[in-house]
Amino acid sequence: MAVLYRDTDLTLSAEGVSKSFDGFKAINDLNFYLGDGELRTVIGPNGAGKSTFMDLITGRTTPDVGSLTFHQPDGHDVDLCKLREYQINRLGIARKFQTPSVYTQHTVRDNILLSLNRDRGVLRALFYSETQQDRDEIDEVLEIIRLGDRRDELAGSLSHGQKQWLEIGMLLAQKPRVLLVDEPAAGMSDEETERTGELLLSLEGKHSVVVVEHDMEFVRQIARKVTVLHQGHVLKEGSFDEVAGDPTVKEVYLGRQKHTDAA
Numbered sequence: 001m002a003v004l005y006r007d008t009d010l011t012l013s014a015e016g017v018s019k020s021f022d023g024f025k026a027i028n029d030l031n032f033y034l035g036d037g038e039l040r041t042v043i044g045p046n047g048a049g050k051s052t053f054m055d056l057i058t059g060r061t062t063p064d065v066g067s068l069t070f071h072q073p074d075g076h077d078v079d080l081c082k083l084r085e086y087q088i089n090r091l092g093i094a095r096k097f098q099t100p101s102v103y104t105q106h107t108v109r110d111n112i113l114l115s116l117n118r119d120r121g122v123l124r125a126l127f128y129s130e131t132q133q134d135r136d137e138i139d140e141v142l143e144i145i146r147l148g149d150r151r152d153e154l155a156g157s158l159s160h161g162q163k164q165w166l167e168i169g170m171l172l173a174q175k176p177r178v179l180l181v182d183e184p185a186a187g188m189s190d191e192e193t194e195r196t197g198e199l200l201l202s203l204e205g206k207h208s209v210v211v212v213e214h215d216m217e218f219v220r221q222i223a224r225k226v227t228v229l230h231q232g233h234v235l236k237e238g239s240f241d242e243v244a245g246d247p248t249v250k251e252v253y254l255g256r257q258k259h260t261d262a263a
């Protein structure tokens with residue numbers, strides 16, 4: 001049986017969080033706890049509130065009520081509701097949106113270099129002379145995302161899947177404690193999807209990772225603890241088998257998903 005994370009060593013807590021848009025509760029009394037180094041998958045039907053929840057964690061939007069707390073390794077807690085989006089990002093919460101965003105006119109390697117040097121600005125970073133530490137860090141990231149053999153090629157020449165891995169690498173270069181990844185496997189071939197799963201699994205223990213995903217085969221591959229959101233609330237949490245075998249989850253999500261897939 002898969003080992004689920006222990007309740008100690010939390011990275012992120014959301015408690016009693018609600019968010020309404022024009023009176024509609026997109027997030028409704030949500031409680032969510034993310035462990036240090038945990039790989040969590042979040043699933044749920046369209047409109048369940050997955051994106052809104054990611055928006056709340058990253059400070060794109062703020063909750064109407066409830067708390068969002070980022071627990072620091074030194075024991076102190078940061079109230080994310082009081083911070084702006086860029087401040088949350090600087091604290092180490094990074095987000096990867098569905099569409100890849102890389103510097104297509106720069107090499108794969110320079111994309112990583114630019115991300116290492118994000119505080120210097122693009123031009124200064126390009127004329128910056130690298131240290132051995134930079135080179136080591138770039139090599140480390142290239143190895144994780146398995147693009148070492150493409151390092152000197154333009155990012156624009158990469159396949160869709162490779163661009164997604166590069167963007168994950170660019171975020172890893174910033175050494176985030178929390179990485180939020182939105183449907184990483186969308187539009188990928190089966191082989192790319194499997195490699196994406198391997199990449200995300202390799203981050204376990206080093207970063208806390210939240211993957212929002214619809215593709216249940218992919219969820220099965222990467223699943224540790226799975227959270228099912230429904231109507232802005234946690235409907236079920238557990239291992240893949242516990243969640244996939246739950247009658248209510250089947251009714252509100254998996255059954256409906258088959259319809260959507262068949263359509």
Ligand SMILES: Nc1ncnc2c1ncn2[C@@H]1O[C@H](COP(=O)(O)OP(=O)(O)OP(=O)(O)O)[C@@H](O)[C@H]1O
Nearest residue numbers: 021022025026044045046047048049050051052053
């Ligand atoms: N800025 C907004 N203004 C108004 N309504 C919004 C806004 N953002 C989200 N919503 C509504 O909140 C609900 C939750 O949306 P959200 O995008 O978070 O769901 P989701 O689970 O990410 O869905 P999907 O799987 O389709 O991406 C939806 O009904 C959506 O229309």
